[in-house]
Amino acid sequence: MIVAGFDVGTLTTKAVVLNDGSIASYDIIPTEAKPEGAAKVVMENALSKAGISFTDLGFCVATGWGRKKVGFANKDMGEIPCLGKGAYRLIPSLCTVIDIGAQTSSVIRIGKNGNVLDYGTNDKCASGTGKFLGVIAEALELGIDDLGPLSLQSKNPVSISNQCAVFAESEVISHVNEGMELADIVSGINNSIARRQVTLAKRVGVKEDVCIIGGVAKNIGVVKDLESMLEVEMKKLPVDPQIIGALGAAVIAEQKAK
């Protein structure tokens, strides 16, 4: 049985194709504020990687911010259940899933079969999301992928006092002008993202095993900060942490197709 899941995020669009329960292919592309177009392209890419045609798909579920714009999906689902299902499929011992995407961050408690028990989410404010990191990286003329490794070189993280991404951007520029070390500024920024996530996590409660997913899971600085603040060790995911929502959508598609 072949099924697919799509996750149309504000920044990136992801697709996962499942063939008899295992990942046959996946793809990640930038959304570029064109959710409809991005969904089509990512689907074509993923199908062609797997050597499968659209008509072979038994069922297809869309999730994420732009899920209503995926005309070819059989069904659309909210992100939270998809994230739970996707993470559980990879690591069945998980009890807590921490997701930090471009414009949302969530802490999800899952139970049997990856079903959601409780969750907390922030999708109102860019602080504590990947977009916050993006704004700061651009201001510092760094790539988003540089932020994690660079922060590890910091010996004296700067404390960032503004929560608002727009104001933090000005704050960071004035720190640069004051001659502070880039590594220390970046470490302070990662720390600020982690702190916001800890507030959310404390509200929902954290139970091990825990994993972190979403684009920001690729930032080693944020992951290390979260591990030390929450006093947990994040389980390593066997796949790209950005595709968990799409994977979960595909898992749900599998159940619908049966």
Added chain:
Amino acid sequence: MVVAGCDVGSLSAEAVIMDNGSIISFEIIKVRPRPEQSAGDVMNAALSKAGLTLGGLDYCISTGYGREKIPFANDNISEISCHGKGAQWLIPSVRTVIDVGGQDCKAISVDENGNLLNFIMNDKCAAGTGRFLEVMSKTLGVGLEELASLAVRSKNPLPVTSQCSIFTETEAMCYVNEGEKMADIAAGINQAMARRVKALVGRIGIVDEVCMTGGVAKNSGVLKSLEEILQVTIKKMPEDPQIIGALGAAIFAKEEMQK
């Protein structure tokens, strides 16, 4: 009697010179790296317009976020009190002042003498401040003034549902890509801005008459949206709405001299 007020904000600095109770000159500049530089520059410019020097000032009060660092000021007073004072002096019937500056938003209620009764402010989140409009004008690739004039032409403002400035960028870009009219996007942005200001002002309660100060008061689109959403008429300032803080400081200086 010549007095002056000097307002050093986060983005701009203003100075107002008064002689015997009327404004004889004022100046607005973009801030320099240090508040004392901004204050010196703007004050010298205003003084030279009036044909005066610093020595000709009888009293000077500073205000704004850099107010404590101004060497030539005799005293300093918070910008909240100064905005209330300046606005009520210009329009004596005013009891509520909405001040939307570059990085903050305040609602101020004053009595019949322009003295502060109560206030509420947001300086934590860029939404509902001038910075929000700056971010949006950059996103849409239009100037700040164009953003205002575009919005006035809109017949069908688009819903902007995000609160966060950064998230509104994503929303606006989608509208651009979907081929929506710039005017309708701009109008939606002004409405979002007005909603944020309303949320703040609503907490203090509106007492007539209402006026608006700060740089954003020059944006006719936001002003119109705010009037619609608050269902009040916002009194037009007879002077540049950006100098009201400095004007209030000058009036406090005058009152100090009369004591």
